[in-house]
Amino acid sequence: MNLHELLDELFPDGHEVGCDDEVLVGSGRVKGREVAVIGTAGHAAIGIEIALNLAAAVLQVIESHPGRPILMLVDTQGQRLGRRDELLGINGYLAHLAKCLEMARQRGHRLISLVYAEAVSGGFLSFGMMADEIHTLQETQVRVMNLPAMARITKIPLERLEELSIDSPAFAPGIDNFFKLGGVESVWSTPLSEHLEAALTRKAGADTRSRLGLDRKGRVLAYPVARRVCTERV
Template identity: 55%
Template structure:
């Protein structure tokens, strides 16, 4: 689905979203309210320019439109792997973007992430995955690291990782597995405008992803470990 088609389905009341060098920005009308929109398209890698553009758009929304909901449309192949970006400190730029999303949430903005095409590695972590809640379309491609790359890093044979991925969503890509782990709140299959309105109405500033992962059986230890750290207690086996 193109971002234009997606925007028309999300905002039947109209929108002014525009694209410039694969960066999306603007606003849309849904359920009688204005939503600020930022995002990316064409699987663009997140380099320092787009990271700064997204951060600037979020800060401008916080400054000029207190409390306005923010929708992050995600389509990225991850952070840009260039010597120039690494030397300029791409990690700091992406951390800045993540901090801006966190600031918006703390200032009372409902921040919703929507993966409509591709979401990989750091480009996803510092945008949609750090939002108040993240959703995806059924055809979305989501993974933090592909199994071949994971095999190279961990020195575990790819065949073994493929076997583990059949039962453990931590190793497996796809929106269904991220739903099980609590990374996604839901998968939107139809009536996108209504789904967005519902997501905005139910957005919670508290991060409930660990609890979702535990309830859905895809991430069983994150919540108990966090609770043990908070209380100084012990982790109870799942």
């Protein structure tokens, strides 16, 4: 599904979304409701310019359209790697983006992420993963690192990693693994507008991913450990 088809599917009542230097900004309508659209395209590597443009788009929605829900369309190969981005403090730019999204949430904007192509590491962390709900399309890629690279770095044989990844969702790429860990809430299929509409009617709440990871048996310690640290008497 290309981007145009995706937007048509999501917003049968119409949409105006522009793409400038891999950054998507615009809006669409679903069941009479106006939704802001912010995202990236072309497997964007998130560098400081893109991070700043995404943050500007978020601030713009907060300022001009108080409370308007934001659909975050995710397609990123990760953060841009380079000396110049590090020199300028790329981590601060990505943190700024995350803070702007948190501000939107605090001011009543629903944040819904949809991974429609690729979602990798730092680019995903500072944008898509900040949403109240993270969904994916089928046939998309969510990962930190592929297994051959992991085998090289950890010096664990690739065959062994492949074998262990059958039972463990903790390290191998894939939507199913992120689903089991609670990092992906659900996988959307057509008609997409119905999923979007349903998501928009739900209320934002606290971060429930560790609870999901426990219920789905992919991340059984995160929830109880965090709860203990949170509540234990000292």
